[in-house]
Amino acid sequence: MADRLQLEWDVRDNGWADCRIADATTMATFSVSYCTDGLAALLSAVGGLYGASRLERFFFDSEPMEVRWVLRREAADVAVAIYEFPDVGTSPDLPDSEGRLAWTATQPLSELAHVVLTTAQQVLKVHGRDGYLTKWIRHPYPVSALQDLRGLHLHHDQCDLPHDMTLPPA
Template sequence: MRVGWRLQHHGWAVCALRDDAAYGEALVSYVTDGPEEFLTAVARIVLGQTHSRVQFEAEPAAYRLNFQRDRSEVDIRLSHVRTRDLPDEAGTTVWTSRQPLTVLARAVIRAFDAVDAEHGEAGYLSAWGRPFPRTELSALRSAWHGIRRQPAADRSGAVGAAKLFTAS
């Protein structure tokens, strides 16, 4: 699996998702905390939450990434809704995949590491219009390292989500 986070121009990015079978992308506006929410949603799944969702605003449309954890695997669904207030069921599926938990986390971390390497703090702030999501990336990286240290058979349970995040 590969994840890309490409800054297009001030306040706009593209979140690209690819696996061996398909490709999908979502347009993302900076009017919400899209990158922070994306990193947090993945971290929560890594830490044992069974479902997590992030909504990317595309003004007036929206893209939603739903993560459904099944033991050490994650079903991922990217959908598009015409307006942000519509329920998930009203959306059109753009991309789906089932990935090992560690593969998902690693792909997201690599995507944001690449953005950081390319733009740096100042460049990111200039291009995106908000600070780089350093805290959320660090939290995901810590969660990923924690689960990688567990034997594969133990990766199906929670590893302490409450320590890093409050319930939403």
């Protein structure tokens, strides 16, 4: 039984967000800037693991840090590793081993997808599409990435938990 995964995505003003991830044993918080479209990247990466992809990687530009996510599909599970590098200007070319491992856990893909979806839907509920764009500035709310992941999760996983399907008007 995996520890219950928790994810919070708090969109602040001026193109910054706080991402907090935790399981029963470890917690980490990351600042995310709008230089990368963090929430869209997270939704897309988890969605990618339902297909042929065994490995998804993306990073948050955390000015000046790089926060690199590495998601490895292992049968029904996903090993998540999040690395920090001090300078995003140079680090995207560096191997993972040169970063600091800030958080790691292995969770069922169905659980990871459910939690990411719930968190992303909550962001939409709190801000709406207009409010999100006002705060995030460079990127609109990732509606299609949310819908794609939800479709994959509902199709492939026997998830009995409730799913909020509300989409506010554009």
